[in-house]
Amino acid sequence: MKTVLGLTLLACLASTPVALAQQKQPLQVVFPKDNHQTSAEKIFFLGTAPPNGQVLINGKPINRSKSGHFAPNFPLQIGENIFTIQHENQQLQIKVIRTAGKPEIPQGSVFAPDSLLPSTDTARLPGEEICFSATALPNTNVAVKLSNQLIPLLQQPSSADLPSNLSALTGNNTPTTENNVSKYAACTVIANPGELGKPEFQFTNKLMNGAKTFTQQGKGGITILSPAQLPVVEVTVDSGLSRTGSNSDFSRLTPIPKGVRAAVTGKDGEWLRLDYGAWVNSKETRPLPGAVPPRNIIRSVLSRKQENATNIVFPMQVPVPVTVQQSNGTLTLTLYNTTAQTDIVRLDDNPFISRLDWQQIAPGQVQYTFNLKKQQQWGYNLKYEGTSLILSLRHPPENLTAKKGRKSRKPLAGIKILLDPGHGGKESGASGPNGILEKDVNLTLSKMIREELIKRGAEVVMTMEEDKELSLPDRQAIIAKEQPTIAISVHHNSLPDNGDAENITGIGMFWYHPQAHSLSVFMHNYLTQKLKRPSYGVFWNNLALARPAAAPSVLLEVGFMSNPTEFEIVTDNREQRKFAVALANCLIEWFKSVK
16 A cells, blocks of 8 residues: 555656756747847857757757756847757757847948937027037048038047946957948037027038039927027926936936026937036926026025924025935035025034034035935935925934844844845846846745744835735835835846856946945955855946935846856745855944944
């Protein structure tokens, strides 16, 4: 009877999905998909196969992990690249298309597609440069006709082509030089306001008989603004996105609070340049017809101590743009389009702020510097209530100083920690070589971390408890609402197309505001040393879950889904528990170390 039951049990186990997967694990490539397009010079293949035997890619044996996972790199030629992946009697074929990544001039054309700049409606102030450029065949005459002015465009010498920001993640951000196309450019200055219409680009081939001239109209019209009649706009969203330039490739600046008014001094398509230099998308503003450019006066400044924060009130005539800059021990607030008539500032003895200094650093710019009693900052909020600007500076966690040097069974009592499991729903994140999704690993590990933090006395808030869609703005809103002591977004890493997936591994930390820098470095060093895990590095990075200013917010990359060996570590239940314990202990030590 025992024998029969034993055989029956073995037969049942052999037919379970897990056992069948072990017996008949198929050859699988999760990245790249067939017909994948990229401009990268190489690409890695992420996949798995039964650990016995060899996997060949285009006849070449590749390295694999103990479980049979692989992630080798292969070079790409311009155009179609066919790869055949084989394991014993299984075979896959994947086509990868490498695009040129640089402008090309089609047969029968004179200009490269989309190379005529400006390509959108453009507005500038009188006396500012307006620049034109085009990509055309070499050794030709190119010019732009604007209104009644003919502007020759000169062939430019070769210049460096900058790699994308992502190249910093692969350790290779060397510029390259493009030589096989010719860029023509010139700038002009126009003194008088008015609408000048769309430029007409002219091309004359000197080698052709008769030197025939071709023309093509630009897409964007040119307007010179009148300084005496600048349009005024008001920000209509809670946190207007401001940048250093006129598209989403440019760096972010301090978000613009709702209600801010500013004059428009330039335009590139739907992007507006405001009078203090930042660019904002017009979709986040509304025009104020007839309004004059804001000019603001500020007088007294008042502080109000709250339970967990100090609110600084700046009463003003009109909401104006503002920027914030943090450093160790100081926070500096700059008001624009503002002139000080300040004679009185009230700031009583404060547990966090030692002194508030101000100065008129330039016409229309007033700067307030908060000198803090401690180097570590714990978050701030910035908003307008009517025309008064409210800056709320959060105090250190309650009893933090008293806890130092004192052992406790609940060393994180009084500390509120927000955990954000990265991705969810259709946003699955990275994929492991066997198809396991990052979102599932993030959620599993986050729950383990929560358990360990609660054991140590922390109050823990999760942005989500189950796999679901949750947008980045919604996650940011939860942090703003919950006002945690710190916020940690839990992720697992992968690489761009040309990353060295076989060799790049390690724990990575990402921060944005200086208030999160100490936490990032401490976590990185502690976890890599205690767990004897490799380091990927500590990065300043413009990531949505590192940007919340309400609390020190960091994004943690536990390891690489794209590395076959590290994938096996970060998905192992025992290793996940070790990581959760180490992270909880790490936070205890960081709070002790805070100055």
